[in-house]
Amino acid sequence: MDYTAKLDEAIERLHEEGRYRTFIDIERRKGNFPHARWRRPDGTEQPITVWCGNDYLGMGQHPVVLDAMHEAVDATGAGSGGTRNISGTTIYHKRLEAELADLHGKEAALLFTSAYIANDATLSTLPKLFPGLIIYSDELNHASMIEGVRRNGGAKRIFRHNDVEHLRELLAADDPDAPKLIAFESVYSMDGDFGPVEAICDLADEFGALTYIDEVHAVGMYGPRGAGVAERDRLMHRIDIINGTLAKAYGVMGGYIASSARMCDAVRSYAPGFIFTTSLPPAVAAGAAASVAHLKRDHALREKHQTQAKILKTRLKGMGLPLIDHGSHIVPVIVGDPVHTKQLSDMLLEGYGIYVQPINFPTVPRGTERLRFTPSPVHGPDEMDTLIHAMDELWSQCALNRAEMTG
Amino acid sequence: MDYTAKLDEAIERLHEEGRYRTFIDIERRKGNFPHARWRRPDGTEQPITVWCGNDYLGMGQHPVVLDAMHEAVDATGAGSGGTRNISGTTIYHKRLEAELADLHGKEAALLFTSAYIANDATLSTLPKLFPGLIIYSDELNHASMIEGVRRNGGAKRIFRHNDVEHLRELLAADDPDAPKLIAFESVYSMDGDFGPVEAICDLADEFGALTYIDEVHAVGMYGPRGAGVAERDRLMHRIDIINGTLAKAYGVMGGYIASSARMCDAVRSYAPGFIFTTSLPPAVAAGAAASVAHLKRDHALREKHQTQAKILKTRLKGMGLPLIDHGSHIVPVIVGDPVHTKQLSDMLLEGYGIYVQPINFPTVPRGTERLRFTPSPVHGPDEMDTLIHAMDELWSQCALNRAEMTG
Numbered sequence: 122m123d124y125t126a127k128l129d130e131a132i133e134r135l136h137e138e139g140r141y142r143t144f145i146d147i148e149r150r151k152g153n154f155p156h157a158r159w160r161r162p163d164g165t166e167q168p169i170t171v172w173c174g175n176d177y178l179g180m181g182q183h184p185v186v187l188d189a190m191h192e193a194v195d196a197t198g199a200g201s202g203g204t205r206n207i208s209g210t211t212i213y214h215k216r217l218e219a220e221l222a223d224l225h226g227k228e229a230a231l232l233f234t235s236a237y238i239a240n241d242a243t244l245s246t247l248p249k250l251f252p253g254l255i256i257y258s259d260e261l262n263h264a265s266m267i268e269g270v271r272r273n274g275g276a277k278r279i280f281r282h283n284d285v286e287h288l289r290e291l292l293a294a295d296d297p298d299a300p301k302l303i304a305f306e307s308v309y310s311m312d313g314d315f316g317p318v319e320a321i322c323d324l325a326d327e328f329g330a331l332t333y334i335d336e337v338h339a340v341g342m343y344g345p346r347g348a349g350v351a352e353r354d355r356l357m358h359r360i361d362i363i364n365g366t367l368a369k370a371y372g373v374m375g376g377y378i379a380s381s382a383r384m385c386d387a388v389r390s391y392a393p394g395f396i397f398t399t400s401l402p403p404a405v406a407a408g409a410a411a412s413v414a415h416l417k418r419d420h421a422l423r424e425k426h427q428t429q430a431k432i433l434k435t436r437l438k439g440m441g442l443p444l445i446d447h448g449s450h451i452v453p454v455i456v457g458d459p460v461h462t463k464q465l466s467d468m469l470l471e472g473y474g475i476y477v478q479p480i481n482f483p484t485v486p487r488g489t490e491r492l493r494f495t496p497s498p499v500h501g502p503d504e505m506d507t508l509i510h511a512m513d514e515l516w517s518q519c520a521l522n523r524a525e526m527t528g
Numbered sequence: 529m530d531y532t533a534k535l536d537e538a539i540e541r542l543h544e545e546g547r548y549r550t551f552i553d554i555e556r557r558k559g560n561f562p563h564a565r566w567r568r569p570d571g572t573e574q575p576i577t578v579w580c581g582n583d584y585l586g587m588g589q590h591p592v593v594l595d596a597m598h599e600a601v602d603a604t605g606a607g608s609g610g611t612r613n614i615s616g617t618t619i620y621h622k623r624l625e626a627e628l629a630d631l632h633g634k635e636a637a638l639l640f641t642s643a644y645i646a647n648d649a650t651l652s653t654l655p656k657l658f659p660g661l662i663i664y665s666d667e668l669n670h671a672s673m674i675e676g677v678r679r680n681g682g683a684k685r686i687f688r689h690n691d692v693e694h695l696r697e698l699l700a701a702d703d704p705d706a707p708k709l710i711a712f713e714s715v716y717s718m719d720g721d722f723g724p725v726e727a728i729c730d731l732a733d734e735f736g737a738l739t740y741i742d743e744v745h746a747v748g749m750y751g752p753r754g755a756g757v758a759e760r761d762r763l764m765h766r767i768d769i770i771n772g773t774l775a776k777a778y779g780v781m782g783g784y785i786a787s788s789a790r791m792c793d794a795v796r797s798y799a800p801g802f803i804f805t806t807s808l809p810p811a812v813a814a815g816a817a818a819s820v821a822h823l824k825r826d827h828a829l830r831e832k833h834q835t836q837a838k839i840l841k842t843r844l845k846g847m848g849l850p851l852i853d854h855g856s857h858i859v860p861v862i863v864g865d866p867v868h869t870k871q872l873s874d875m876l877l878e879g880y881g882i883y884v885q886p887i888n889f890p891t892v893p894r895g896t897e898r899l900r901f902t903p904s905p906v907h908g909p910d911e912m913d914t915l916i917h918a919m920d921e922l923w924s925q926c927a928l929n930r931a932e933m934t935g
Binding site for chain 1: 529531532534535536538539542548549551552553554555556557558561567578580581582583587588589590593594597598601602603604605606607608609610611612613614615617618619620621622641642643644645648656657658670671672674675678679705706707708736738768773774775776778779780781788790791793794796797798800801803804805806808809810811812815819883885887
């Protein structure tokens with residue numbers, strides 16, 4: 122068995138399809154977000170502006186977050202030293218879970234090392250708690266939800282993206298007495314469109330299903346206290362399990378679910394992905410708690426974020442670029458070819474110091490390869506001008522179509 | 529469907545079996561490890577000594593680690609702001625991966641948010657790279673390896689714990705041309721016994737199999753530079769994939785694999801659990817890199833760790849307590865009943881300020897419930913005396929057997 126040849130084949134397949142990923146090494150500079158240094162493979166460096174980060178509000182450089190991290194490192198050291206059960210539950214974890222439960226108006230919250238694990242571990246554990254559970258999952262749900270639903274081999278139904286009529290058909294076709302759960306997202310990060318939260322809650326009521334929402338691209342950014350789209354739409358009380366992240370708008374790391382005390386207790390007790398892993402470093406939990414607490418009050422930052430997204434979309438549309446606009450903060454410009462997308466990304470980086478990663482299959486469907494910009498309150502008018510100018514030049518230079526997909 | 533009743537049933541099952549977990553809230557005090565504060569549910573606090581942490585060498589309070597974390601927070605902020613592919617690869621991640629590749633004498637290393645994910649993601653991805661792969665897995669492998677092997681539904685064979693004859697039978701029974709991988713651990717954390725690394729490497733050579741070793745309870749602690757048992761036994765070059773953690777002896781957080789450049793490239797490119805999750809905070813990567821670099825040189829700390837384990841085992845044996853001793857740093861005292869184990873743990877905590885978590889099924893087989901002590905260089909003679917005295921008193925008070933299982 123020639124294992125090396127097999128690895129070469131696997132890697133070659135990616136090159137052939139134009140979707141081999143090249144990681145860009147950067148260092149953001151605290152206090153100067155979105156500016157960063159790019160270190161090339163040859164060791165030379167160049168200043169760049171990051172336009173594709175998920176630190177949507179710049180909280181990763183906010184003094185309340187950094188101060189909390191420094192304080193926790195000084196008080197208690199680096200790591201937690203154990204799993205949550207074996208010496209790894211600290212007052213920092215408890216404080217953060219209380220902050221998150223309060224954020225979502227739930228009895229409890231449960232921390233995971235990432236929202237990926239929170240989705241994977243929770244969704245794969247629910248069939249153990251509700252034998253015979255059928256999970257109804259939106260076809261565009263995130264990879265972590267797909268992995269969670271797939272595991273343990275429970276029954277699943279995939280409904281067409283945001284198609285509540287299709288979801289209704291699937292629900293109606295199953296045994297009325299079977300336990301059911303509808304899993305979906307509030308903001309789908311690749312197109313930036315919203316899930317039909319209220320319609321799904323209505324269906325859940327009608328068919329006696331639990332609701333599970335992934336708000337990772339919404340927490341911190343939507344709703345009066347930053348609890349997400351369900352809070353904005355006053356539907357939070359109708360969601361049984363809310364999944365969120367501390368690694369995007371909150372600027373740190375980690376993920377969680379917020380739910381009833383019973384649900385959190387059961388998941389905590391039955392999910393291997395929760396039980397058998399070291400808990401987050403106390404400093405990470407402390408930074409995240411400070412960030413969540415701050416964003417419960419800082420409406421101005423949320424508003425500025427939305428304003429920046431609107432300005433960028435208006436300017437890109439003004440140039441006739443094929444933009445997807447569903448009214449969220451995410452700005453995807455469709456290129457429609459993996460090689461062109463990569464080339465544009467390379468040219469932006471090398472020629473203009475603008476860093477935006479190409480998004481290719483399987484993250485998005487083939488033919489919809491894109492550049493996905495994430496404007497934020499720390500992207501000022503100068504950064505915006507530079508980006509608009511560069512996109513205009515490159516779009517002409519590469520003779521790409523305009524306005525084909527402007528929505 | 530009464531979901532609440534189902535949750536109550538699931539939780540009640542744990543209570544009935546005496547294996548409902550109660551998390552103990554603590555805060556370790558930097559500079560005073562293993563001392564910590566225990567916060568009771570009523571909010572009152574008590575000083576305690578942690579005897580069950582996995583920060584085996586006390587690196588979680590080492591100045592080189594904490595300085596590196598502070599510096600990174602000051603330089604670059606809190607979180608990485610993205611997945612490895614989308615703005616989340618920083619010079620801190622690259623530096624840590626280079627440090628780990630060097631540690632294990634491999635071409636490359638690949639960071640994950642935890643060793644749990646490193647196992648789960650890598651083992652579930654390998655069948656995609658080697659179609660038809662058969663994974664031979666030790667029956668006592670960690671939950672994260674079991675989850676990884678189970679996923680994707682590839683072929684698996686479970687061999688009896690450390691039984692190389694059984695492994696040979698299984699290998700010999702399969703198609704000689706099928707791709708194969710043997711997955712095992714170097715130190716099994718619940719009994720503290722070692723895997724037969726050399727014998728497994730011999731079998732791998734004979735049957736053309738890849739080798740995958742989990743060294744999470746060995747890295748930092750064994751071998752001239754702390755690369756683990758495979759380094760100690762000069763077998764590192766015969767292992768194809770080494771899995772390690774940064775959350776135990778290295779005192780921080782995160783996990784990794786070290787392997788060939790091709791292998792890391794392929795896993796990086798095909799594993800959803802690597803691709804679709806935010807990378808570690810730069811400060812965590814910086815702290816871990818400092819810790820790994822330090823422990824390549826600090827032999828004294830490793831030796832003191834082993835000495836402490838030997839002293840504790842000798843003293844517990846001297847009292848005739850049923851101890852498992854395979855010559856590693858892990859000190860399990862068998863109680864053999866989940867309720868008694870929990871009671872002993874509670875009495876140690878409340879009466880003596882000694883914190884050691886009860887280890888019950890399913891973490892260990894029923895009937896082998898235990899207290900598992902993790903002595904370290906920061907546990908001085910006073911802490912040791914207090915522990916020995918307390919164990920002696922409680923063992924008599926509870927009329928528990930002595931010497932039944934002393935090995």
